[in-house]
Amino acid sequence: MTIGWQMFLPAVLLLWFPTSAMLSKKVQLRAWETFQSLHSSTSPRPWWWVPALWIDPVRAAVGVFLLRESLSLNDDYLQLVTEGPYAVMLGVLLVGVILQLWSAREEGVMLAPMGFVAGVIGVMVPWPVAVGGLVLAITGVFAFRNFASFFIGGLLGVGVLGGLLRMEIYWLLPAMGVIAIPLVANLVTGRTMEIPARDPTEV
Numbered sequence: 001m002t003i004g005w006q007m008f009l010p011a012v013l014l015l016w017f018p019t020s021a022m023l024s025k026k027v028q029l030r031a032w033e034t035f036q037s038l039h040s041s042t043s044p045r046p047w048w049w050v051p052a053l054w055i056d057p058v059r060a061a062v063g064v065f066l067l068r069e070s071l072s073l074n075d076d077y078l079q080l081v082t083e084g085p086y087a088v089m090l091g092v093l094l095v096g097v098i099l100q101l102w103s104a105r106e107e108g109v110m111l112a113p114m115g116f117v118a119g120v121i122g123v124m125v126p127w128p129v130a131v132g133g134l135v136l137a138i139t140g141v142f143a144f145r146n147f148a149s150f151f152i153g154g155l156l157g158v159g160v161l162g163g164l165l166r167m168e169i170y171w172l173l174p175a176m177g178v179i180a181i182p183l184v185a186n187l188v189t190g191r192t193m194e195i196p197a198r199d200p201t202e203v
Helices: 005-016 032-040 051-070 078-082 084-101 114-124 127-144 148-164 169-189
Strands: 027-030 109-111 192-198
Touching: 005 051, 005 084, 027 032, 051 084, 051 114, 051 192, 084 109, 084 114, 084 169, 109 169, 114 127, 114 148, 114 169, 127 148, 148 169
Parallel strands: 109 192
Antiparallel strands: 027 192
16 A cells, blocks of 8 residues: 655644634633624624634645545546555544544533535535535524534535435445434534634723
8 A cells, every 4th residue: 555645744733733723811611502602792803713714624625635635536437446545534533533522621511524525525525525515504503593504505415416426335324324424423422513713892
């Protein structure tokens, strides 16, 4: 198995670096219900003034691109499934998503890695599937008013559209797995999914 280490190591760093490590003291973790209190905030900066929210999808997309390049997984050949690089890709993605869930700020809370997952999917699947899945994921959040619904909607959107467009199963299943991991972790642990938001008391 040949690995392009010049791209593989930066890919692992980008995908394994936890979101929680990028959050400053000016950031709070909030569930969907607690966003209502932000409407009355007099802070000159909006709640989404959090670098991690914008960095996550970009670093995830770049990380997946470098990972596939370093492992020479750019061609859709079935034999790639039985080769070592494919297993390495799955392992790196699995660990990467799990690391994004961790947060030591509050008890019973896990981060909802929506931006990270969106960035991974944006590179792993064709753009019609990625856009459709993202639209359904965002719709799910507003329809059911919780962040776990993002992953339910995304899982359904990517799965259905990927199937309709006859996407190769050995790329579709890992993409769906990346979306499903936060959802499974949420169901198993019972932790509340929250996202970082700027503390309105901070100037």
